[in-house]
């Protein structure tokens with residue numbers, strides 16, 4: 315067949331040889347890879363049948379995660395996230411968040427925490443959530459192998475423990491997981507006890523240098539406005555425009571009725587689908603076994619009870635948030651809520667409604683039949699209905715508004731309400747505060763804030 319006397323014969327022969335060569339290269343690559351895998355496998359001898367199945371599923375790109383219980387919020391919720399800090403810009407971000415009464419999540423770099431430990435402490439003190447964003451953000455090393463990614467996560471974890479006293483369980487991949495993570499990355503981090511968060515709204519503030527604030531706001535305005543929105547922003551060096559845009563971004567979500575919350579292990583994480591990565595990587599079974607053992611050893615959930623104390627991983631979660639007293643300062647009058655009689659959840663303080671209202675000079679009555687707590691201050695009245703998650707406002711006996719207020723809890727016969735939101739409704743405001751365990755207080759300014767519009771413009 316190859317002897318056909320056509321002019322095209324030479325070309326045809328070249329093509330055949332080219333294909334043969336390509337085939338040979340492919341075969342050699344396969345042959346080179348296969349014995350290496352087998353050798354590593356034999357050498358370690360660690361992969362059980364179950365691990366083999368996991369290994370092959372991961373190698374084929376299938377994501378394997380432990381089952382998790384997530385809690386969906388009742389009201390539409392936005393999670394503002396800031397990556398790459400702390401930096402000199404972070405205090406400005408914190409000031410704005412404090413002014414707006416909004417909590418956010420900071421995915422910080424180990425090297426930045428090392429440089430600005432006091433700013434990292436302030437982030438925690440003011441009730442924001444922290445996450446691990448690796449040590450130095452260098453893609454080539456982080457995505458060259460999981461071993462290096464893991465080394466940086468652990469280094470940053472130790473820096474957090476030494477700086478803020480706990481080990482955050484949230485993690486964001488530098489650049490996001492898309493085309494960076496494979497199924498192994500997701501698997502190992504999940505096994506280690508980390509929750510990986512991507513986002514569903516990108517502010518676009520790192521598309522290029524100095525993206526103007528107006529462009530960020532326009533980008534965010536396009537949504538999508540899902541029930542839960544995770545917004546990607548940056549508080550690293552060079553992101554002054556993000557600081558500039560932040561008040562408008564917060565206003566945008568407030569106007570749409572969103573609640574602001576911090577990310578946590580209870581929030582179902584946004585995660586991009588596993589696709590082909592842009593990084594050439596190998597994961598021989600021996601390496602897989604070693605890394606799997608390492609991430610297991612890191613996660614206290616997998617701890618073997620029999621392990622000597624010296625080998626056990628230190629506690630990874632902050633201590634219970636409400637086991638120290640909380641001081642509420644009303645000018646010179648101080649009131650102390652003993653440990654256990656308030657709640658600090660995701661950076662929001664919940665206090666008993668009766669306790670707060672009576673100290674603001676309002677009267678409080680509970681109607682067991684309608685299951686309504688009524689707070690009266692002068693002609694104004696707020697009726698809290700924990701069953702429907704609603705507050706009915708009245709002025710001089712006339713209904714003026716129904717306010718959706720899912721954020722109240724009925725526990726141990728008391729209604730617990732978020733402090734800041736409730737103060738705003740009652741015409742007060744929060745001054746300074748500290749959430750440090752050994753110095754926990756809130757300065758309350760009664761009557762300084764304006765009454766909200768629903769009191770001044772009755773609907774009926």
Ligand SMILES: [Zn+2]
Nearest residue numbers: 397398488489
């Ligand atoms: Zn980043």
